[in-house]
Amino acid sequence: xxxxxxxxxxxxxxxxxxxxxxxxxxxxxxxxxxxxxxxxxxxxxxxxxxxxxxxxxxxxxxxxxxxxxxxxxxxxxxxxxxxxxxxxxxxxxxxxxxxxxxxxxxxxxxxxxxxxxxxxxxxxxxxxxxxxxxxxxxxxxxxxxxxxxxxxxxxxxxxxxxxxxxxxxxxxxxxxxxxxxxxxxxxxxxxxxxxxxxxxxxxxxxxxxxxxxxxxxxxxxxxxxxxxxxxxxxxxxxxxxxxxxxxxxxxxxxxxxxxxxxxxxxxxxxxxxxxxxxxxxxxxxxxxxxxxxxxxxxxxxxxxxxxxxxxxxxxxxxxxxxxxxxxxxxxxxxxxxxxxxxxxxxxxxxxxxxxxxxxxxxxxxxxxxxxxxxxxxxxxxxxxxxxxxxxxxxxxxxxxxxxxxxxxxxxxxxxxxxxxxxxxxxxxxxxxxxxxxxxxxxxxxxxxxxxxxxxxxxxxxxxxxxxxxxxxxxxxxxxxxxxxxxxxxxxxxxxxxxxxxxxxxxxxxxxxxxxxxxxxx
Amino acid sequence: xxxxxxxxxxxxxxxxxxxxxxxxxxxxxxxxxxxxxxxxxxxxxxxxxxxxxxxxxxxxxxxxxxxxxxxxxxxxxxxxxxxxxxxxxxxxxxxxxxxxxxxxxxxxxxxxxxxxxxxxxxxxxxxxxxxxxxxxxxxxxxxxxxxxxxxxxxxxxxxxxxxxxxxxxxxxxxxxxxxxx
Numbered sequence: 001x002x003x004x005x006x007x008x009x010x011x012x013x014x015x016x017x018x019x020x021x022x023x024x025x026x027x028x029x030x031x032x033x034x035x036x037x038x039x040x041x042x043x044x045x046x047x048x049x050x051x052x053x054x055x056x057x058x059x060x061x062x063x064x065x066x067x068x069x070x071x072x073x074x075x076x077x078x079x080x081x082x083x084x085x086x087x088x089x090x091x092x093x094x095x096x097x098x099x100x101x102x103x104x105x106x107x108x109x110x111x112x113x114x115x116x117x118x119x120x121x122x123x124x125x126x127x128x129x130x131x132x133x134x135x136x137x138x139x140x141x142x143x144x145x146x147x148x149x150x151x152x153x154x155x156x157x158x159x160x161x162x163x164x165x166x167x168x169x170x171x172x173x174x175x176x177x178x179x180x181x182x183x184x185x186x187x188x189x190x191x192x193x194x195x196x197x198x199x200x201x202x203x204x205x206x207x208x209x210x211x212x213x214x215x216x217x218x219x220x221x222x223x224x225x226x227x228x229x230x231x232x233x234x235x236x237x238x239x240x241x242x243x244x245x246x247x248x249x250x251x252x253x254x255x256x257x258x259x260x261x262x263x264x265x266x267x268x269x270x271x272x273x274x275x276x277x278x279x280x281x282x283x284x285x286x287x288x289x290x291x292x293x294x295x296x297x298x299x300x301x302x303x304x305x306x307x308x309x310x311x312x313x314x315x316x317x318x319x320x321x322x323x324x325x326x327x328x329x330x331x332x333x334x335x336x337x338x339x340x341x342x343x344x345x346x347x348x349x350x351x352x353x354x355x356x357x358x359x360x361x362x363x364x365x366x367x368x369x370x371x372x373x374x375x376x377x378x379x380x381x382x383x384x385x386x387x388x389x390x391x392x393x394x395x396x397x398x399x400x401x402x403x404x405x406x407x408x409x410x411x412x413x414x415x416x417x418x419x420x421x422x423x424x425x426x427x428x429x430x431x432x433x434x435x436x437x438x439x440x441x442x443x444x445x446x447x448x449x450x451x452x453x454x455x456x457x458x459x460x461x462x463x464x465x466x467x468x469x470x471x472x473x474x475x476x477x478x479x480x481x482x483x484x485x486x487x488x489x490x491x492x493x494x495x496x497x498x499x500x501x502x503x504x505x506x507x508x509x510x511x512x513x514x515x516x517x518x519x520x521x
Numbered sequence: 522x523x524x525x526x527x528x529x530x531x532x533x534x535x536x537x538x539x540x541x542x543x544x545x546x547x548x549x550x551x552x553x554x555x556x557x558x559x560x561x562x563x564x565x566x567x568x569x570x571x572x573x574x575x576x577x578x579x580x581x582x583x584x585x586x587x588x589x590x591x592x593x594x595x596x597x598x599x600x601x602x603x604x605x606x607x608x609x610x611x612x613x614x615x616x617x618x619x620x621x622x623x624x625x626x627x628x629x630x631x632x633x634x635x636x637x638x639x640x641x642x643x644x645x646x647x648x649x650x651x652x653x654x655x656x657x658x659x660x661x662x663x664x665x666x667x668x669x670x671x672x673x674x675x676x677x678x679x680x681x682x683x684x685x686x687x688x689x690x691x692x693x694x695x696x697x698x699x700x701x702x
Contacts, residue, residue, distance in 0.1 A: 483686030492639075492695035493632065500700055 001145045001269075003090035003100055004083050008146040009046060010263065011188065012036045019146070022053055023080040025188050026073045032188045037150065038263040040373055041119065044177055044359045045154040048291065051179075051195045052241030055290075056207060057082045060198040067347055073189040086207070089214040092149050093252045093269070098217045101152050103247040105219060109275035115140040117151040117248075117274065119158060119174075119361060120368040144260035144267035148250060151262070159245045160363045165278030167223065170243030171289045171306040174363035176314075178293060178322050178334045180378070183352030194344070194354060195336045197290055202335065204238055212236035215244040215281055223282035231285030240289045247280040290335035293322045298330045309362035312427040314374040315434040316441045317397050322358055323378060326390055337378070345380045354378050377442055384453025392448055392458055395518075396441065399511040400470050404433045406505045407474045414482040414498035417491075433470075433477055440469050464519035471506045478502055527672055532576050533665055536591075539574045540601060540664055546570075553596035558645045559589040568592055587675045590648055591668045597652050598667070599660035614666040615694040616701035617658050628698075630657045635698055639691050647674060670694070 001008060007019045012034045025032045035050075037043040058079070060066040092100045103109075115121045118140065122132040143151065159166075160173035169175065180194040211218030213236045221230050228234075250271045257266050286303045288294055294304040307321065321331045325338060333341070340354060355375050362370040381389060408426045412419040444462060451458075482495050506512060526532065543550050549567035562568045563585065571592045572580045579588045602617065612620070618630040630638075638654055641647035651671070655662055673690040682689050687696075 479686040479692075483689070483692050492636070492691070493699050496695050496699040499696070 001092045001149070002087060003092055003149055004087040008149065009050075010036050010038070010146065022050060023076060023083050025050070025192070026076055026079050028076075033185075034188055034191075038147065040359070040371055041154050041158070041361070042147075042150045044179075044373075045150055045157060047179060047192070047195075048157060048177065048241070049150075049153055050192050051291070053083065053086075054192060054196045055202065055204075055241060056213065056238050057086055058196070059202065059204055060196070062198050062200055063343060063347070066193075066196070066198045066344075070190065070193055070348075073187070073193075086209060086214075089209060089217055092145055093250070095252075098214075099250070100149065100216065101156050101242075101244055102216055102249050103220050103244075103277070103280070104211075104216055106247055106249045106275060106277055109247070109249065109277040111273050111275055113141070114143050114148065114151075114271050114274060116276075117143075117148070117155050119155060119160065119363075120371075123366065140261045142255075142258075142260065142270040142272045143262050144265065145252070145269055145271070146267075147260055147262040148271045152248065152250070155248075156244050156246060158361055160361070160366045160368075162246075162366050163278070165224065166276075167245035167278075167280050167282050169245050170240060170283040170287055171292050172308060173365075174309050174361035174368075175289070175292050176307040176309055176322070176358060176360040177291050178337055179291060179357045180336055180340045180354045181357045181375075183354050194340065195291065197335060197339055201339050202237075202290060204236075207238065208236070213238045214242050215239065220244075220247055221281050222279050224279035227279060227282075229282045229284035231283075232287055233285070240287060243281070243283060245280050245283065247277045249275045251275070288335070293331070293333050293337070295321075296330040296332055298328065304332075309360035309370070309372050311362055311364075311369065313362075313370075313431055313434075314358055314372050315431075316376070316438050317401060317434060318358075319376055319441075319445075320390065320393050320397065323356060323376065324386065324390060341378065341381070341386075345378070353380060377445065379445065379449040381449055382453050385449065385451070388451070388453065388456060389445075389448055393445070395463075395511075395514060396444065396466050399466065399509075399515050400434075400437060400441075402509050402511040403470045403474050403506065404430045406502055406509065407433055407477060410498045410502040410505070411478060411481055413501070414478070414495040417494070429477070429481060433473060436477070437470055437473055440466075458518070460519045462519075463515045467512060467515040467519055471512070474502065474506060475499075526576075526578055527669060529576070532579075535575050536665065536668060537601065539571060540595060540598070542574065543596065550596050553593050556593045559586060559593050559648055562589050562593045586644065587672050590644065590671050590675065594648065594651050594655065594667065594671060595664055597655045597660060598662055598664055601664045602661045611663050611666070612701065613693075613697045614663050614670050615697035617662055618654060619698045619701040629659065630654055635694075639694060641674075644675065644678060647678075 003022070005021060007021045007024070009020050009022065011018055011020050011025070011032045013030045013032050015030050017036060020032065035043060035046045037046050058074070060069060089098070090100050091097065098104055115137065120135050121140070122135055122137050126132050127137040157169055157171075158174055159169040161168050182190050182194060207213060209217070215221070215235070221228055221234070223229060251273050252269055252271055254268060255270050257268050259265065260267050260270070288304055289306065293307045295307065296304045310318070320326065321333070323333050323337055323341065325332045332338075337356065345353070356378050357375055359371070359373045361368050362372060379389075408430050409419070411429055412422060412426065416422045444466060447462065448458070478499060482498070549570060552565060552567050553562055556562045568589060572588060575588070578584060602612070618635060619628045621627060622629050634653075634657070638647070638650045641650055655667070670690060677690055686692050
């Protein structure tokens with residue numbers, strides 16, 4: 001199968017589901033609206049596959065060219081011709097030649113079941129020890145070429161650390177990906193195009209088909225003892241989209257027509273096993289992926305750190321970090337977000353504001369704790385407004401962070417006799433706090449964005465509203481968590497004491513006092 | 522009995538008036554005090570006198586058990602605490618149970634007993650413990666708050682507890698009791 005020429009991408013067209021080759025996404029008749037992958041992590045991966053493909057072959061020269069293709073998508077012939085240039089790099093199942101995202105010349109290697117490509121699947125030791133309680137082993141035995149290509153790509157872009165020498169992805173293990181999504185119902189083309197950068201934002205030269213961009217087209221840059229690391233200086237900048245930290249070779253076999261264990265569709269070719277070896281490409285240095293937010297060292301000494309999926313989920317407390325660039329703290333949104341916020345949004349007048357789709361694994365080393373998928377609003381702001389907003393939003397989020405901390409600690413006091421000694425995950429409580437205050441927060445953001453840039457003061461009622469909202473929410477949540485159980489089982493003295501303390505802290509904490517002072521100006 | 526109905530100025534005044542009237546009608550008070558369960562008072566003349574002096578709604582069939590318990594418990598109260606203060610300045614019944622016994626620093630009703638009172642399973646059990654509580658408070662209590670507690674307890678007993686914790690009697694009581702000190 002060739003991933004450029006064959007129809008393998010599961011999509012939804014206006015008139016129903018279909019499988020297409022990448023260039024078909026611009027077919028004018030019965031337009032393609034959305035990708036419909038069988039799993040959420042595949043969904044994110046297929047988006048990144050197509051964005052990477054467009055960025056590699058079809059980078060617009062400048063903002064104006066980007067706009068032209070936004071207004072009118074390229075023709076089928078145009079796109080097909082440009083993708084065909086790289087078709088030879090996208091063979092999936094050539095046993096000898098270079099194959100897509102597979103090691104160039106892997107001779108030996110450990111043989112594994114195909115389920116091992118899936119990030120959440122239990123590892124060998126877990127199954128041997130009979131500890132696969134929640135995610136069972138053995139459910140996925142054979143996978144069709146379309147799914148295996150996606151699974152392989154998903155693993156290579158998200159790769160967590162997987163034991164000695166099993167390298168992490170180019171953005172680290174389980175990176176957060178942020179994609180700009182149109183605010184209104186749009187074609188797949190527009191959803192992808194919002195995430196393709198023009199040459200002013202992403203420098204590329206004419207592409208040269210080879211291991212510089214596609215690492216599987218030549219011998220792997222081995223990273224064992226005496227091997228080497230791979231920095232942005234060593235290879236082409238486009239390799240960010242095609243990183244290959246794991247050395248893998250798929251074994252295809254022909255079979256009678258039967259169902260794929262992942263997508264449930266019939267196929268005649270399957271993969272049940274793959275071979276893998278450690279010490280693949282080891283990405284080091286100042287790699288910056290255009291679809292991921294980073295934290296830069298303000299002193300510019302350490303390499304930038306990608307944001308990862310977080311325990312406790314994503315919420316509006318991350319809004320600043322993933323949508324804005326704060327020079328002082330070094331928080332920097334993904335390049336595609338920056339391009340939208342600083343340039344594109346001002347050209348796309350009259351269109352509804354885009355939203356930010358954030359997703360990624362929350363990894364605990366090689367164990368997948370959770371998959372997060374979250375949407376946040378983006379705003380149209382000029383430079384002065386952005387400065388103001390950075391400052392204001394920080395105050396609101398700081399206060400909410402304080403309050404969520406009080407809620408957590410006082411609930412612990414209410415629940416346990418010796419709260420200080422109790423360990424355990426209280427994230428459910430805090431998560432609920434963040435989720436329930438989210439709508440109010442975004443409503444305030446909208447009001448902020450309507451204020452002119454030369455207004456440095458926030459109207460006091462906004463502070464008053466926010467102080468009241470998070471205070472009442474904390475008390476309500478405390479009551480429902482601490483007092484909803486039957487009173488007979490509860491130590492009311494401890495609970496009432498903790499509630500009183502919570503109410504006091506909500507009045508006297510520094511961040512809350514700041515809010516309250518500003519709300520009475 | 523609903524909240525507004527109970528807390529109307531008219532109802533409160535009538536309840537206080539009946540309570541004073543009781544001082545001059547010792548026979549009624551004695552007969553109410555002899556009741557072992559709230560049911561004992563329902564068919565008696567003193568209870569009839571009580572209902573006559575209260576708003577009409579108290580005599581509705583579904584309110585009768587509450588009215589009976591209020592009359593029978595209040596008969597044990599000697600003095601309406603802080604009669605002249607405004608409602609919001611008064612200590613609630615539960616807070617009064619936590620106020621220290623004269624000459625000691627221990628509450629009039631111990632935590633242990635207080636928890637038992639809350640855990641009552643039937644109206645009769647609640648009734649007995651409540652009278653005990655009144656006596657421990659030296660028979661000086663906030664009668665409006667006491668009557669309201671009875672009303673809330675009976676409503677929760679019959680209809681279940683509210684979804685909002687702060688509307689529940691046990692939580693209100695605990696909150697008053699433990700923060701009054």
